[in-house]
Amino acid sequence: MLLAEVTGSLGSIGYGLAAIGPGVGIGIIFGNGVQAMARQPEATGLIRQNMLLGFALAEALALIGVVMPFVFGK
Amino acid sequence: MLLAEVTGSLGSIGYGLAAIGPGVGIGIIFGNGVQAMARQPEATGLIRQNMLLGFALAEALALIGVVMPFVFGK
Amino acid sequence: MLLAEVTGSLGSIGYGLAAIGPGVGIGIIFGNGVQAMARQPEATGLIRQNMLLGFALAEALALIGVVMPFVFGK
Numbered sequence: 635m636l637l638a639e640v641t642g643s644l645g646s647i648g649y650g651l652a653a654i655g656p657g658v659g660i661g662i663i664f665g666n667g668v669q670a671m672a673r674q675p676e677a678t679g680l681i682r683q684n685m686l687l688g689f690a691l692a693e694a695l696a697l698i699g700v701v702m703p704f705v706f707g708k
Numbered sequence: 709m710l711l712a713e714v715t716g717s718l719g720s721i722g723y724g725l726a727a728i729g730p731g732v733g734i735g736i737i738f739g740n741g742v743q744a745m746a747r748q749p750e751a752t753g754l755i756r757q758n759m760l761l762g763f764a765l766a767e768a769l770a771l772i773g774v775v776m777p778f779v780f781g782k
Numbered sequence: 783m784l785l786a787e788v789t790g791s792l793g794s795i796g797y798g799l800a801a802i803g804p805g806v807g808i809g810i811i812f813g814n815g816v817q818a819m820a821r822q823p824e825a826t827g828l829i830r831q832n833m834l835l836g837f838a839l840a841e842a843l844a845l846i847g848v849v850m851p852f853v854f855g856k
Binding site: 725729780781 | 788789790798805810844
């Protein structure tokens with residue numbers, strides 16, 4: 635008799651894995667961004683602009699993980 | 709007879725995985741933030757502002773992991 | 783008796799794993815990019831151009847993870 639009452643969808647695990655990389659990546663982007671602002675405060679606008687561009691592109695990877703279970707079957 | 713009494717939902721594992729990346733990422737943001745403040749103490753307000761912006765955006769990835777099991781089925 | 787109500791496709795997990803590396807990598811690219819802009823603001827166009835080239839090549843790895851389940855069978 636195998637008694638394993640495990641429930642849930644693998645989609646939750648898929649999203650969790652997909653969020654690891656962007657979580658670290660966004661931290662690296664903003665971490666270096668504030669360092670760059672401290673180096674050249676007058677370039678803050680330029681730095682923030684490109685920082686948020688990178689954030690959006692990295693965040694997209696995690697959000698793709700939200701919709702993939704609907705593509706592959708949840 | 710195999711008796712493995714494992715219970716629980718995969719949603720808990722999904723959230724745990726989703727929290728790994730932002731946990732490291734937020735550490736990188738604040739770690740670099742205090743370094744940047746030490747470099748230019750007069751830019752502390754600017755640095756704290758962008759540091760907390762990055763924190764909120766990284767934290768969101770982990771919080772999405774809280775609600776995903778309700779979307780995919782817990 | 784097998785009682786394990788686990789649903790979902792391994793394709794979601796595959797995509798999640800494939801997104802870990804590019805998520806960190808894109809963060810490193812943009813993190814160093816904004817550092818480079820702060821160092822030489824007049825080279826912003828050149829830096830952004832090569833930054834986005836690296837982004838596209840790293841992102842492709844994650845997007846390949848989207849289509850692989852269709853190749854191997856979802």
